[in-house]
């Protein structure tokens with residue numbers, strides 16, 4: 001499965017411009033790279049201008065959901081739709097959407113863990129539906145959002161549900177670039193699945209974002225890494241047979257003793 005990740009510079013509080021950028025990038029990436037799956041970053045419609053969400057957030061995933069569905073259907077490509085600032089019953093959420101090649105929405109997830117360092121708890125409600133797996137082209141997959149990366153229980157749960165790849169959509173600051181990289185490597189190695197992450201570049205109100213979008217194989221090898229400051233497309237091909245091979249060579253999942261951990 002060939003991936004193309006949009007390492008984007010989000011324009012804070014300008015959802016129209018961000019939707020234009022995403023459409024333009026997706027059309028170009030499909031032409032240049034012929035990918036199977038496109039990946040967008042976290043909060044790509046609004047950025048972290050959280051005090052402006054009333055004016056800028058989607059309402060019940062619209063209009064961003066329809067844009068992604070149309071792009072997926074038109075280009076017959078899967079889309080891991082990053083996440084969007086989204087108003088629905090209960091308040092504002094950081095909501096991820098995933099579409100298959102037919103433009104059908106196959107997954108929706110609201111970020112569970114709200115990040116205090118970016119004031120999310122002040123402006124957003126935390127998701128209270130459990131994360132689960134979804135399928136694209138017959139492959140089971142999982143998705144978490146940025147700060148969720150710090151909670152290994154969530155990634156492990158998705159691995160135990162047979163996810164072969166974990167997507168991490170993010171707006172991760174440069175101040176903690178090392179954490180961003182090492183935690184992703186740890187999640188890939190300990191769960192023996194692929195990790196595909198999309199981060200942003202640029203800055204907002206004094207916070208610089210780290211780029212370094214990554215594609216890591218289940219051995220922990222970096223297949224592709226974005227730069228720390230450029231808008232770019234990060235690509236790699238994932239061969240999912242690597243998951244089974246590595247789980248045979250180092251049979252961590254057979255060695256688990258779960259009754260000893262509770």
Ligand SMILES: NC(=O)CCC(=O)C(=O)O
Pocket residue numbers: 042115117118145146147148150170171172173176179
């Ligand atoms: N957008 C985020 O969730 C950022 C997370 C972060 O800054 C951190 O975990 O550190």
